[in-house]
Amino acid sequence: MTEESPERKGGLGGLLDRQLEPSRVRAWRTLFFLALLVAALLNLVVKNEHPHFGLDKYPFFWPAFGLVVGVVMVFIVKKVIQPLIKRPEDYYGDL
Amino acid sequence: MTSNFLHPSLAFLMLAAVLPFLPGSRRWRALLVIPPLVAIWAAFTNQPGDYMAISWLGQGLALAHLDPLSGIFCQVFAVMGLAGILFSLHVEDKGQHVAALLYVAGGFGCVLAGDFITLFACWELMSIGSTFLVMLNRTRESVLASFRYFLYHTVGGLFLLAGILLRYKATGSFEVGPIVPSQANPYDWLILAGFCVNAAVVPLHAWLPDAYPRGTVTGSVFMCAYTTKTAVYVLARCFPAWEILAIAGTVMAVYGVLYASMENNARRILSYHIVSQVGYMVAGIGVGTAMTINGASAHAYAHILYKGLLFMGAGAVLYSAGTAKLDELGGLAARIPWVMVCYMVAALSISGMPIFNGFVSKNMTIQGAAEAHQTLVALGLEIAAVGTFVSVGLKLPYFAFWGGKRTDWKRELKPIPVNMYFGMGLLAILCVLQGVFPQILYRYLPYQEAVSGFHPWAPWNVLQASMLLGFSGLAFYLMRNVITPHKALNLDFDWFYRLIGRILYTVVSRPAAFVDDIWTNVWNWLGLGSLMGTARGTVLFDRKVIDGIVDGSAHGVRGVGYLSAILQNGRLQSYLGLLTILALGIFAFFWYGL
Numbered sequence: 100m101t102e103e104s105p106e107r108k109g110g111l112g113g114l115l116d117r118q119l120e121p122s123r124v125r126a127w128r129t130l131f132f133l134a135l136l137v138a139a140l141l142n143l144v145v146k147n148e149h150p151h152f153g154l155d156k157y158p159f160f161w162p163a164f165g166l167v168v169g170v171v172m173v174f175i176v177k178k179v180i181q182p183l184i185k186r187p188e189d190y191y192g193d194l
Numbered sequence: 195m196t197s198n199f200l201h202p203s204l205a206f207l208m209l210a211a212v213l214p215f216l217p218g219s220r221r222w223r224a225l226l227v228i229p230p231l232v233a234i235w236a237a238f239t240n241q242p243g244d245y246m247a248i249s250w251l252g253q254g255l256a257l258a259h260l261d262p263l264s265g266i267f268c269q270v271f272a273v274m275g276l277a278g279i280l281f282s283l284h285v286e287d288k289g290q291h292v293a294a295l296l297y298v299a300g301g302f303g304c305v306l307a308g309d310f311i312t313l314f315a316c317w318e319l320m321s322i323g324s325t326f327l328v329m330l331n332r333t334r335e336s337v338l339a340s341f342r343y344f345l346y347h348t349v350g351g352l353f354l355l356a357g358i359l360l361r362y363k364a365t366g367s368f369e370v371g372p373i374v375p376s377q378a379n380p381y382d383w384l385i386l387a388g389f390c391v392n393a394a395v396v397p398l399h400a401w402l403p404d405a406y407p408r409g410t411v412t413g414s415v416f417m418c419a420y421t422t423k424t425a426v427y428v429l430a431r432c433f434p435a436w437e438i439l440a441i442a443g444t445v446m447a448v449y450g451v452l453y454a455s456m457e458n459n460a461r462r463i464l465s466y467h468i469v470s471q472v473g474y475m476v477a478g479i480g481v482g483t484a485m486t487i488n489g490a491s492a493h494a495y496a497h498i499l500y501k502g503l504l505f506m507g508a509g510a511v512l513y514s515a516g517t518a519k520l521d522e523l524g525g526l527a528a529r530i531p532w533v534m535v536c537y538m539v540a541a542l543s544i545s546g547m548p549i550f551n552g553f554v555s556k557n558m559t560i561q562g563a564a565e566a567h568q569t570l571v572a573l574g575l576e577i578a579a580v581g582t583f584v585s586v587g588l589k590l591p592y593f594a595f596w597g598g599k600r601t602d603w604k605r606e607l608k609p610i611p612v613n614m615y616f617g618m619g620l621l622a623i624l625c626v627l628q629g630v631f632p633q634i635l636y637r638y639l640p641y642q643e644a645v646s647g648f649h650p651w652a653p654w655n656v657l658q659a660s661m662l663l664g665f666s667g668l669a670f671y672l673m674r675n676v677i678t679p680h681k682a683l684n685l686d687f688d689w690f691y692r693l694i695g696r697i698l699y700t701v702v703s704r705p706a707a708f709v710d711d712i713w714t715n716v717w718n719w720l721g722l723g724s725l726m727g728t729a730r731g732t733v734l735f736d737r738k739v740i741d742g743i744v745d746g747s748a749h750g751v752r753g754v755g756y757l758s759a760i761l762q763n764g765r766l767q768s769y770l771g772l773l774t775i776l777a778l779g780i781f782a783f784f785w786y787g788l
Contacts, residue, residue: 111532111535112528115527115534116528119528119600135665139661142661145654147654147658148654151564151572152564161661161665164580165662165666167669170669172584173455173584173673174673176455176456176677181684185682185684185685186683190683191683194334
C-alpha cells in the first residue's frame with residue numbers, strides 16, 4: 100500500500116478520509132449525541148422487567164452506570180494507579 | 195482409530211511431521227489449509243462417544259472423549275485453525291508453521307482427552323508449540339519472553355502433574371471428570387492451580403501480557419485462541435460450581451480492563467483483555483448453573499472468533515506500520531480501511547454490541563449469574579463490560595486508526611498480504627452471523643435445556659446494551675485526553691515472579707559459588723600440586739628418555755646420510771672397492787661367524 104494522494108484516493112479509504120473534515124466530524128458528533136438521547140428516552144418506554152441490582156429498576160440507571168463507571172474507571176486508572184506503577188519501558192532490561 | 199471417528203489433531207500432526215522435509219519455498223503452503231479443513235469436517239461429523247482407547251504401561255488411556263462440551267470447543271478450535279492458517283499463509287518460515295500445527299493439535303488433544311495422562315501430554319505439547327511461536331519472532335525480547343513463558347508453563351505443568359499423580363495414588367484413576375467442591379482434596383487444588391496458570395487467573399496471569407505481545411504477528415493470533423480456552427474447557431469439565439472460580443473470574447474481568455485502559459502497546463492491551471474476557475468464562479464456570487456453563491461455552495466460542503480477529507487487526511497494523519504502539523500510530527483509517535473495518539467488527543463484538551456475537555454470549559453469563567443470585571459477580575462483569583468498550587472498543591482503535599489526526603498519507607506502509615484479509619474476513623463474517631442468528635451458536639451449547647430460557651434479542655437486552663455502551667462511549671469522549679496512551683511499563687505481578695526467579699537464582703548460584711571457591715582452593719593445594727608434579731616428571735621423562743631416543747635416532751640417520759653422501763661420489767672404482775670390502779666382510783662373517 101504505497102503513498103496515495105487524498106485527491107486520488109477512492110473507495111472506502113477516500114470515504115473515511117472525507118469524514119475527517121471538521122464539518123463531518125461535528126455532524127457525526129451530533130448524530131452520536133442524538134443517538135444517546137433517543138436510547139435514554141426509549142428507556143421510559145422499554146423498561147427492565149427483571150432488575151437484579153435494586154437501582155436498575157429505575158429508568159436511566161444503565162446510561163448513568165455506563166457514564167459514571169467509564170469516567171471514574173479512566174480517572175482512577177490513569178491518574179491514581181498508573182502514576183504509582185509506571186516505570187521506564189526498558190525497566191527490566193528486556194528490550 | 196475407530197472407523198466412525200477422526201481425531202481432529204491427526205492431520206495437524208501429520209503435516210507437522212512432514213513439513214520440514216517438503217521441498218520448494220512456496221508450493222507446500224497450499225497444504226497448510228488441509229488440516230483445519232479436515233478438523234472442521236471431523237468436528238461436524240464425529241458422533242459423541244469414547245474413542246481411541248489404548249493401553250499404555252498398564253494404564254487404559256482414552257484419547258478421545260466426545261460430548262457436547264468437548265464438541266463445541268473442538269468445533270471452534272477447528273474454525274479458528276482455518277482462519278489462523280489463512281492469516282499466516284504468507285509466512286515462509288516453516289518453523290512457525292510447524293509450531294502452530296503442533297500447538298493446535300495439542301489443543302484438540304486436551305479438549306478430547308478422557309484421561310489425565312493424555313491431557314497432560316497434550317498440555318505440554320501446547321506449551322512447547324506456543325513457546326516457539328514467541329521465540330520465532332527472533333528478537334532479543336521475544337527470545338527472553340519465550341524462556342519466561344516456558345518457565346511459567348513448566349511450573350504450571352508441574353502443579354498439574356503433581357496433582358494428577360497424587361490423585362491417581364489416592365483414587366487409582368486417571369479419569370477426567372467433575373470434582374465436587376465439598377470433597378476436594380489437596381491434589382485437586384494442585385490440578386486446579388495448574389489449570390489456573392493456563393487460564394491466566396489473576397495473579398497467575400503475568401505470563402500472558404508478557405509473551406503474547408512479543409510473539410510473531412501470526413503466532414499470537416493462534417495463541418490468543420487456544421491456551422486460555424483449553425484451560426476454560428478443563429475448568430468447565432473438572433471444576434464446575436467452584437465458588438472460588440466465580441470470585442476469581444470477576445476479579446480477572448475487572449483487573450484485565452484496568453490494565454487494558456493503561457497500556458500503550460495494542461497487542462498488550464488485547465492480551466490484558468484476554469484476562470478480562472476469560473474472567474467472564476471462569477466466573478460462569480464458578481457460578482456453575484446450566485445457563486452460566488452455557489454462557490461460558492458460548493463466550494469461549496465467540497471470544498475465540500473476535501479475539502483472533504482483534505489480534506489479526508493489531509497484527510496487520512504491526513506488520514504494515516512496523517509498530518503496535520498507540521502513541522506512534524494514528525491517521526491510518528483511510529490508509530488501511532478494511533483492517534479498520536475488520537478490527538471494529540471484533541471490537542464491537544467483544545464489547546457486546548447488538549448485531550455482533552459478544553452480545554449473544556456475554557449477556558448469557560451475566561444474566562445467568564444474576565439469576566443465580568450472584569449479584570456481585572454480575573455487577574463486576576457489567577463494570578468490566580464498560581471497561582471493555584472503553585479500552586478495546588474505543589481507545590485502541592481511536593488511537594491506532596484516528597488519534598484526532600487527519601489521514602497520515604506520508605507514512606510508509608508495508609503492503610498487507612491478501613491472505614491476511616481472508617483470515618480477517620472469515621472471522622468478521624462469523625462474528626456478525628452469530629450475532630444476528632444466535633441459534634448458529636446456541637445449537638451447539640452443552641445444556642440445550644437451558645438455552646430456551648435466554649432471549650438475547652429481547653427489546654430490553656438490546657436497549658440495555660445500547661445504553662450501557664453508548665454512555666460508556668460518552669465517558670470515553672469526555673476522558674479522551676486523560677486516557678491518551680504514553681510509553682511506559684506498568685508493573686504487574688511479573689515483578690514478583692521475576693523477583694522469585696532472581697532469589698532462586700541467587701539461592702542456587704551463591705552456595706554453588708561458595709562450594710566452587712572451596713573446591714578451587716583444595717584443587718590448588720592438592721589436585722593441582724600433584725598434577726604439576728606429575729607434569730614435571732612427564733616433562734623429565736620426555737626430555738631425557740623420549741627425546742634421547744628420538745635425538746639418537748636422528749643423529750644416526752644424519753650420520754648414515756652423511757656417510758652415504760660421501761660414498762656416492764660417482765666414481766666406478768670407488769664403488770668396486772666398496773663392493774669388494776662388502777663381499778669380504780660377508781665372506782668373513784659367514785666363515786668365522788657360523
